[in-house]
Amino acid sequence: MRVELNWALVAAAVALVACGEKEESAASSGADAPLVVKIGHVGATSGAVAHLGKDNENGARLAIEELNAAGLKIGEKTARFELLAEDDAADPKQATAAAQKLVDVNVNGVVGHLTSGATLPSSQIYNDAGIPQITPSSTNPKFTRQGFQGAFRLVADDVQQGGALGRYAVQSLKAKTVAVIDDRTAYGQGLADEFEKAAVAAGAQLVAHEYTNDKAIDFNAILTTLKAKQPDVIFFGGMDSVGGPMLRQMRALGFNSKLVGGDGLCTSEMITLSANALGNEDVFCVEAGGVDGDEVAINDKFRTDFKAKYGVEVQAYAGYAYDGVKLLAAAMQAAGSADPQKYLPALKAIKYQGASGNVEFDEKGDRKNAALTLYTFKSGQRLKLAVIR
CATH class of the missing domain: 3.40.50.2300 (Response regulator)
Incomplete structure (x- = not known):
């Protein structure tokens, strides 16, 4: 037996189903839906x-x-x-x-x-x-x-971070000479420039400003140059992934300088990345925050x-x-x-x-009223010094 389909009726039925589905969807997105x-x-x-x-x-x-x-x-x-x-x-x-x-x-x-x-x-x-x-x-x-x-x-921004660290290096760490290294990133360069301005304004002499990059692993050329100048403090503008290996090489070269940095160095991972070359109160940093x-x-x-x-x-x-x-x-x-x-x-x-x-x-x-927290490292742990605003 041959069955003839009324395509007009089929189309109408499909349209009704589609309409029902649309209404159901609209209901699901109604007042009760998140x-x-x-x-x-x-x-x-x-x-x-x-x-x-x-x-x-x-x-x-x-x-x-x-x-x-x-x-x-x-x-x-x-x-x-x-x-x-x-x-x-x-x-x-x-x-x-x-x-x-x-x-x-x-x-x-x-x-x-x-x-x-x-x-x-x-x-x-x-x-x-x-x-x-x-x-x-x-x-x-x-x-x-x-x-x-x-x-x-x-x-807090780099003006606050760098300024606080520059003043701290001179007033609390008694640095008379400082050297600066930055990684040329927007973060590292900006922070280093602010540290330099604040340290010089507080009375320190800038003996060198050197440059690296945020993927560097070998710092011997820079550090050899700086060692001859014997700065009291070396400031590094950059992250812990570069600062940690840099600190290891500083220790291998017999540096007596203290290392100072911003929040990029102020991490728990710095302990591992530096292979515990932190010493006791030889590394100082500031975290752009605090409570x-x-x-x-x-x-x-x-x-x-x-x-x-x-x-x-x-x-x-x-x-x-x-x-x-x-x-x-x-x-x-x-x-x-x-x-x-x-x-x-x-x-x-x-x-x-x-x-x-x-x-x-x-x-x-x-x-x-953004806060800054000063830290150092001692006995392989990060030690809070003060919250400043």
Whole structure:
């Protein structure tokens, strides 16, 4: 028997099914459905400073999990936060590619990047897209001096770091002569220049300013030149992945100079990277952050929760990445919207107490009253000296 199909009826039936599916989909995205909020995080999770990038990413991820567990509401909807994590390998070109990728998927905000060399070029991309960016660790002053409305920094900048270290070298370490080495990155060069200005202004004589790069492993030529000048203090502007091997070679050459550096040297990994060549109170550094008073208890809780979750200690700036995510969420909640243009005014005006202490931003997007913590190393451990503001 031959069956004739009425194709007009078939088409109508298909249309009804499709319509039903569309209505079902619309219902699932209705008032009861969660509001999906996409937060981007970018840092170097490969390469020489991957331990610091992963530290930041883990801090951001912990914040995301806590927000989802809390069932935070933005407006009338419960928010479901998603972390979109990208690796920039601390490379400017890879950083801009990662930034564009996040812009293309319409993230609601960004926490990152780890290094100044990656943050500066990517910041233009976020600014053009109108997406707020909070860096948890980039310290080059240029970042917040570009006039970008959505650029925020959670740590002290290189002017504060370098200035504090320059004065400390002269006033506390009694250095009469200083030498400077920088790795020519946006971070290392900026920090070294500020140290040099502050040390000379405090009365020290600059005997040399040498240059390396952020992937160098052999420093014998530079160090041989410096040894002949016998500086009391050598300042290195760069990261622990270069500073650790440099310190080993300094010890092999019989240097008596103290090594001073910024937050790039102020990590737990410096102990391993230097192969315990740190000595006792021979290496001094400053971390672009710190807590004191009633801030300590909250920071301690974060560190305990972080270790329980990941099985490792905080390296450096995980707490700032954690706060970056929480700050974005708090601003969205205050504004009742995850739309960057709607919550940006709330972020600018925010007063927040987090793992990294009390947070308020100035008109440039820099943290008000940003803290610095001075450290040295003793008996193979990092020793806190003081929190200064």
